[in-house]
Structures are given as C-alpha cells and as structure tokens.
Amino acid sequence: MNEAQNIRPNTTAGTCNNAYYPYVTSAVSTDTPNYVLLSTKEMPDVSPENTGKYSVFDIANWFLSKGEMTHKKLQKLCYYAQAWCYALKGYRLEDTDYQAWIHGPVSPALWERFKSFAYDPIKIKGTVRLRIAPEDEALLNDVWDTYGENTGNALETLTHRELPWIEARRGYEPDERCTVVISPDTMASYYKSIYSGD
Numbered sequence: 001m002n003e004a005q006n007i008r009p010n011t012t013a014g015t016c017n018n019a020y021y022p023y024v025t026s027a028v029s030t031d032t033p034n035y036v037l038l039s040t041k042e043m044p045d046v047s048p049e050n051t052g053k054y055s056v057f058d059i060a061n062w063f064l065s066k067g068e069m070t071h072k073k074l075q076k077l078c079y080y081a082q083a084w085c086y087a088l089k090g091y092r093l094e095d096t097d098y099q100a101w102i103h104g105p106v107s108p109a110l111w112e113r114f115k116s117f118a119y120d121p122i123k124i125k126g127t128v129r130l131r132i133a134p135e136d137e138a139l140l141n142d143v144w145d146t147y148g149e150n151t152g153n154a155l156e157t158l159t160h161r162e163l164p165w166i167e168a169r170r171g172y173e174p175d176e177r178c179t180v181v182i183s184p185d186t187m188a189s190y191y192k193s194i195y196s197g198d
Helices: 056-064 071-089 108-117 134-147 152-160 163-168 184-193
Strands: 013-015 023-027 035-038 099-101 104-106 123-125
Touching: 056 071, 056 108, 056 123, 056 134, 071 104, 071 108, 071 134, 071 152, 071 184, 099 163, 104 108, 104 152, 104 163, 152 163, 163 184
Parallel strands: 035 123
Antiparallel strands: 023 035, 099 104
C-alpha cells in the first residue's frame, strides 16, 4: 500500500485497553471520512503463554493493510487467525478472547476500537510496518487466501455453521445478547478436524 500524502488528523488520542498495549489512532477528515491513521511506534513484546503472541490490533492492522473492509469482516478474519493458530500451531496468536455475539465471533477490544465505523468500510492512511514472525505471517496469508474474498456477512454465516460459535451460544435465543467466550480448546479441535492441508 502506498503511503498517503498530506495526512492531517483532526483528533488523535492515545488509549489503552487493560492488558492491551497503548496505541494511537485517529479518524481523518477527508472526502471519504472512514479512515484510520495507524501508529508505527515500536511496541513491547508480549508473552504468548499469558496473553498472546501479538496484539489483536497488530493482526487487525495486518489484515487492513490488504485493503478496506467492514468491521464485521475484520472481526471474522482476526477470529479465524486465532482459531487456525490454535489448531495448527497450538498457541494463542492474539491477546484477546472471542465472544459468541449474535453476528458471530467478536473480540470486545477490537469492537470497542472500531465500533464507530458501523457498517462503513475501514480504510488505512499510511504504511503499516508490523513485527510479525515469518511463520505467523504465513498463517495470516493462508487465512487471507482462504477467507479474504468473502464479505463480512458471508463470514458471519460461515461461523454460524461451525461448532465453536454454536457451542458457546447454547441456551441463547438467536437474537439474545451473549458474552460467552468461545473455547480455545473447541476452536483448536474443531478447526484441526476440518483441516485438509499438508
């Protein structure tokens, strides 16, 4: 992605979400108002054993660098990255849990950051430089190649047919609010069971 010229953010704020590292973003006032200005500051490493190998925002930024997308699609891509990492690599990729919301798996931290976009596409201004290990970037590329052409609605429908989301929503009505965390063990076992790769 080419670096954008003449970026003038109208509001910039540092924020922090509990265990998540501080990051800086901004809505940019342009002809198309739905942009995010990303900070490229170096961030401290996180322990994969405790919180995840990367921030969910790092993984989100990686997907956003592929092109504009809705918040719903971004949520599902980040979810699939987490799920397939559990299944194929056996560790926690992101420092977030996914809850079984009405419209599929959702990271509350990611939702909080991007909720203002509603159904509008999220676009990046600037160049994203992320420190992601080659083996993890290979996984992200596989997730993108598998799911990236789908819309957010199509990915929502797909997750609604899969055991991890179904299991977490057991006992809830289809339109009932649910904050049950989708089990990492179920994610690992389910996606491993449908894996058809080498």
